[in-house]
Amino acid sequence: MKAYLCLADGRIFEGKSIGLVGETAGEVVFNTSMTGYQEILTDPSYAGQIIVLTYPLIGNYGVNREDEESPRSQARGLVIKELCNQPSNFRSEQNLHRYLVSQNIVGIKDVDTRALTKHLRQAGTMLGIISTESTPEELVEKARRLEPVTGPHLVKGVTTKESYTLPGGEYPVVVVDYGAKGNIIKALQHLNCQVTVVPATVTAEEILARKPWGVVLSNGPGDPQDVDYTLPMIRGVLDAGIPVMGICLGHQLLGLALGGTTYKLKFGHRGGNHPVKDLITNRVHITSQNHGYALAKESLDGKEIEITHINLHDQTVEGLRHKTKPAFSVQFHPEACPGPQDTAELFGRFLEMVKEYGRERSVSHA
Incomplete structure (x- = not known):
């Protein structure tokens, strides 16, 4: 299913839906780790944020309960380049797509995360929306009206x-x-x-x-x-x-x-x-x-x-x-x-x- 990541400055990235089908909004940030996508998703410091993972292949070793940093995913969304749906690791309990669905996380794959990261480095982190439900133009307008991810x-x-x-x-x-x-x-x-x-x-x-x-x-x-x-x-x-x-x-x-x-x-x-x-x-x-x-x-x-x-x-x-x-x-x-x-x-x-x-x-x- 087609999905879009739309930023508040009007930049649009097209991809395919992963995880929960729907819409989510948050502050779009990038993480340069090569491993640890499950620990990143469950780190409470990511509350309110959509995470862009710069490493190109995500999901190759699956997901297991032992590696969680908190009892649930804290991020609002996930953006990746390539998703591996057939993980290979003796500790794996399920693949990343099923985990995202179980955690109610909306995600998008097949995004040019290199271009997206370079844009965020130049323009700074900003608010954005991942969605399968609206046109890119509508999503950009929504993103521009989002409230900042701050507050007690x-x-x-x-x-x-x-x-x-x-x-x-x-x-x-x-x-x-x-x-x-x-x-x-x-x-x-x-x-x-x-x-x-x-x-x-x-x-x-x-x-x-x-x-x-x-x-x-x-x-x-x-x-x-x-x-x-x-x-x-x-x-x-x-x-x-x-x-x-x-x-x-x-x-x-x-x-x-x-x-x-x-x-x-x-x-x-x-x-x-x-x-x-x-x-x-x-x-x-x-x-x-x-x-x-x-x-x-x-x-x-x-x-x-x-x-x-x-x-x-x-x-x-x-x-x-x-x-x-x-x-x-x-x-x-x-x-x-x-x-x-x-x-x-x-x-x-x-x-x-x-x-x-x-x-x-x-x-x-x-």
Whole structure:
């Protein structure tokens, strides 16, 4: 069945329908990962977005429940070049087309994703519609009338509704869920942390009542300034001296809590091949990323904050640490999945801070 992707600036791409037959709208963004389409679709950071995958063949290893980053697909749509309907992998449970149908995701294939990506790089990410139901001219007009994909509802739509604690683990850690990927929680559990996941609207008092040894500010969708209601909580945790680790949106929110500002990137950083320089070790890491905003370097107070990582493509801030408090954050994803594992050791660094806090707390209560 014929389908169209129509952008708000009037650009039209014709293809064939995959997944659910119908219509969907969202912010059109591209991802440069070579693998991991299922993890990408189920990453809550993609809430409200139509994903363009630049790798030309998608679906060749199928889909399985084990690789999901959340219980359902979070993206609004999928755009690809070529679809493989006969996957070959011993872990495959179904093909991608059937998975998209089961997740109510409208998609389109046989699109010139190279041309589309070049257009988005030049014009910037923009709103668009995938549809099998209207003419291209009608869809362009619809796309021009779409509301921006922003607002507090994005995070509130993907955060946990109730706090919960996972079994096992020795070191009590709270994860503030702004749309946390499942592999962040798995990485903490692998380090023997007792993980409690709390909603994005949690207060500092509620966190402190749980007596955690560390707090993780998770990834999530949208503009960090739309989540400013969480900043008093972050400042309260910092003032209490509890170790803090921020990831992606959590990195931006930590920066905002420390007095910084953010801005929207032209087309964002999405994919598993972004070079980042660690300014402390002078090493370059290949990282997995997914964000459309960044911290403004000049807004960060050099007396309190040290910039620890920069993006080698555009020099944006990729990491920071507080000079006197046990807090640091990174813009990229140390848990990757999909993507390289170069920076997984950052969880180990956080664990050492957690253990040190626990030792000091034990001494003070002796």
